[in-house]
Amino acid sequence: MNNRNNIYLVGLMGAGKTTVGRQLAKRLGRQFYDSDHEIVQRTGVPIPTIFEIEGEEGFRRREMQAIAELTASAEIVLATGGGVVLNPENRSRLHNTGWVVYLNVPPALLFERTRHDRNRPLLRVSDPLAKLEELHRQRDPLYRETAHTIVEGSQLVASGIVQHLLREFNRLCQT
Numbered sequence: 001m002n003n004r005n006n007i008y009l010v011g012l013m014g015a016g017k018t019t020v021g022r023q024l025a026k027r028l029g030r031q032f033y034d035s036d037h038e039i040v041q042r043t044g045v046p047i048p049t050i051f052e053i054e055g056e057e058g059f060r061r062r063e064m065q066a067i068a069e070l071t072a073s074a075e076i077v078l079a080t081g082g083g084v085v086l087n088p089e090n091r092s093r094l095h096n097t098g099w100v101v102y103l104n105v106p107p108a109l110l111f112e113r114t115r116h117d118r119n120r121p122l123l124r125v126s127d128p129l130a131k132l133e134e135l136h137r138q139r140d141p142l143y144r145e146t147a148h149t150i151v152e153g154s155q156l157v158a159s160g161i162v163q164h165l166l167r168e169f170n171r172l173c174q175t
Contacts, residue, residue, distance in 0.1 A: 006098030007077045007169065010085060010143050012135055013120055014113035015103040015153055016161065017079035023162045025077035028169075034079045038066045048124075056083075064090055071097045082135070085142035095146050099172065101165060102147035104140070107132040 007024060009017040018034050025032035039062050040046060050059045063081055067090050070078055078098070084090050094100050105113075111129040114120055125131050144150065149168060151161055 005075050005173070006071065006073070007165075008071075008094050008098045008100045009077070009079045009103060010094070010100055010146060011082065011103035011105065011153070012107075012110055012132065012139065013082040014110040015082075015105045016158055017103055019158045020103065020161050020165070021077045021079035023158060024165055027162060027166060028077065031073070031076045032079075033070055033073075033076055035063060035066050035070060035084065036079075036081045038070065039063060039081075042066070060087060063087075067093060082139070085139055085146050091142060091146045095148070099149070099169065100147045102143040102150045103153040103161070104143070104150055105153040107136045110136075 007021075007028075007030075009021050009024075011017055018037075021034065022032050024030075036047060039050070039059070043050060043062070045053075047059065050062065054062075060083065063084060064087055067080070067084060070076065071093050080090075080094070084094070107129065110132050114132075115128060149165075151164065153161065
């Protein structure tokens, strides 16, 4: 474990990163951040608006800056955006400055969780399930490359994942 003891949650949209992250931070008495929420707060506009005006490339630049700033913090819990791993610099920064947990959830379950959410610009397509399957195929290897721990998120509710992560984190801190 590195000296900052940060915990970063990665995974596709709808995997539960924010829900698990908030609970984990509360249990550990730490600050919680969601990189997407930080970007919205800094720009004053929703993510779909950023995508409309600046495209995905513009959003990814903002995301990289937010990740650089947040990972410089100490003892935080951070839920990242689903595409954070597309940038090699983000992957390296996350992997080297904290404990990265990949919440791996099957695309069909992600579709059920996100199908009514209008705040997901990448899912504004004719077949969102196919898009989630494509994103999973593309990003799963990158999440695995970045992560120190992989949690199969379809098997547990958020509180069960939090309990599991607390046990793992405490074990890591003692070694």
